[in-house]
Amino acid sequence: MDRIRIVGGSKLNGTIPISGAKNAALPLMIAGLLTDETLILDNVPRLADVAQLQRILGNHGVDIMSAGKRPGDHEYQGQTLHISAANIIDTTAPYELVSKMRASFWVIAPLLARMHEAKVSLPGGCAIGTRPVDLLIMALEKLGAELTIDGGYVIAKAPGGLKGAEIDFAKVTVSGTHVALMAATLAKGTTIINNAACEPEIVDVADCLNKMGARISGAGTTTITIEGVAKLNGTRHTVLPDRIETGTYAMAVAMTGGDVQLSGARPELLQAALDVLVEAGATVTPNNDGIRISRNGAGIKPVNVSTAPFPGFPTDLQAQLMALMTTAKGSSHITETIFENRFMHVQELARFGARIHLDGETATIDGTAKLRGAPVMATDLRASVSLVIAGLAAEGETMVNRIYHLDRGFERLEEKLSACGATIERISG
Ligand SMILES: CC(=O)N[C@H]1[C@@H](OP(=O)(O)OP(=O)(O)OC[C@H]2O[C@@H](n3ccc(=O)[nH]c3=O)[C@H](O)[C@@H]2O)O[C@H](CO)[C@@H](O)[C@@H]1O
Numbered sequence: 001m002d003r004i005r006i007v008g009g010s011k012l013n014g015t016i017p018i019s020g021a022k023n024a025a026l027p028l029m030i031a032g033l034l035t036d037e038t039l040i041l042d043n044v045p046r047l048a049d050v051a052q053l054q055r056i057l058g059n060h061g062v063d064i065m066s067a068g069k070r071p072g073d074h075e076y077q078g079q080t081l082h083i084s085a086a087n088i089i090d091t092t093a094p095y096e097l098v099s100k101m102r103a104s105f106w107v108i109a110p111l112l113a114r115m116h117e118a119k120v121s122l123p124g125g126c127a128i129g130t131r132p133v134d135l136l137i138m139a140l141e142k143l144g145a146e147l148t149i150d151g152g153y154v155i156a157k158a159p160g161g162l163k164g165a166e167i168d169f170a171k172v173t174v175s176g177t178h179v180a181l182m183a184a185t186l187a188k189g190t191t192i193i194n195n196a197a198c199e200p201e202i203v204d205v206a207d208c209l210n211k212m213g214a215r216i217s218g219a220g221t222t223t224i225t226i227e228g229v230a231k232l233n234g235t236r237h238t239v240l241p242d243r244i245e246t247g248t249y250a251m252a253v254a255m256t257g258g259d260v261q262l263s264g265a266r267p268e269l270l271q272a273a274l275d276v277l278v279e280a281g282a283t284v285t286p287n288n289d290g291i292r293i294s295r296n297g298a299g300i301k302p303v304n305v306s307t308a309p310f311p312g313f314p315t316d317l318q319a320q321l322m323a324l325m326t327t328a329k330g331s332s333h334i335t336e337t338i339f340e341n342r343f344m345h346v347q348e349l350a351r352f353g354a355r356i357h358l359d360g361e362t363a364t365i366d367g368t369a370k371l372r373g374a375p376v377m378a379t380d381l382r383a384s385v386s387l388v389i390a391g392l393a394a395e396g397e398t399m400v401n402r403i404y405h406l407d408r409g410f411e412r413l414e415e416k417l418s419a420c421g422a423t424i425e426r427i428s429g
Pocket residue numbers: 023026102103129130131132133134135136137171172173174175176197315316338339340
């Protein structure tokens with residue numbers, strides 16, 4: 001099993017290119033199931049989750065051509081995928097494939113909308129809470145589907161096709177909004193989604209669907225309206241930059257000190273996180289090429305932060321912020337409001353000498369002057385990268401074990417960091 005070895009203590013200086021967003025690329029690939037024409041996606045990150053979704057779509061009969069890298073292409077350029085779901089040969093998404101990642105469950109929406117049936121295994125994904133799918137099921141039922149759960153599978157049918165409806169989400173849900181949005185594009189009549197998630201990845205998917213001929217308005221607000229159409233066409237779309245990768249490297253620079261240009265990043269996608277970084281003492285400068293982040297001299301100031309749906313502080317940056325606060329001058333409080341069990345990094349950060357006390361959904365972090373390197377275990381995607389950040393700032397050697405989580409969501413992490421002066425390497429086997 002691969003591990004990552006880090007020798008901490010170096011400041012980060014240089015440029016980090018930001019990849020396409022995992023959490024947009026996945027639903028965009030799934031949206032390819034809605035049309036029998038080719039959907040071309042540019043700037044798709046090379047990640048384990050993307051490869052896994054390719055296998056899942058392949059099982060449905062989708063042809064995916066990955067345009068080869070041409071000589072002269074920048075090595076960090078995302079890949080271009082040509083997704084063609086001309087013939088859907090199988091509407092079952094099996095346990096072996098879906099159990100590895102959460103978003104793969106979302107294929108239920110386009111399969112139901114286009115084929116009027118789907119049998120999809122209940123999902124897996126990061127172990128950060130119970131993660132039910134009741135709201136997704138509610139949304140599809142509202143659109144006229146009949147759903148049953150049998151043998152770990154959700155079996156969905158809509159013999160006459162889906163019908164537009166008003167969907168009220170009791171809780172803001174990214175997955176629920178993606179599923180409702182995709183399903184409603186091919187439903188008969190109008191669908192209104194109330195209390196919709198406003199995440200930029202939802203907007204990116206809605207933009208792509210509109211280019212495919214869908215009639216969606218209000219994406220990015222809490223009310224989305226979809227006028228169903230009979231058919232969608234192919235199009236070409238560029239995946240937006242990854243705001244979580246951006247925030248992660250920004251936290252790393254804030255922690256180690258130094259000066260890094262996050263090339264291709266878009267500040268408006270993570271303003272809440274950038275505001276917290278400024279409060280913590282980092283200098284954040286948006287510019288034409290992305291965001292420049294630096295911290296020179298001054299120490300890290302403590303902050304009090306609660307995670308919240310967009311435009312609030314993202315839960316996917318909570319673990320990274322906690323790593324940063326372990327060396328703040330004073331006590332910080334971080335409250336996790338989205339997932340009930342997203343604190344698996346706490347016990348691992350303690351191995352570096354961090355002082356963190358958990359009380360329900362709030363962590364109190366008492367900053368310490370120095371962390372010391374340690375062997376640690378990656379437990380989920382964002383928790384894993386929080387250990388990398390801590391390792392970069394810690395004195396001495398850190399070994400991060402079980403890094404397959406990292407490969408799900410961070411493209412060429414160790415290359416990007418070592419190009420900025422970090423001592424970090426992957427040890428295979
Ligand atoms: C692939 C992807 O895009 N993953 C992101 C997505 O996850 P995901 O789409 O799974 O997250 P949701 O927004 O759906 O979940 C938010 C909350 O709603 C709850 N819930 C959700 C669905 C449901 O049917 N019932 C229910 O109770 C969840 O347990 C959670 O407590 O949004 C999360 C919140 O920004 C991010 O952390 C994940 O990185």
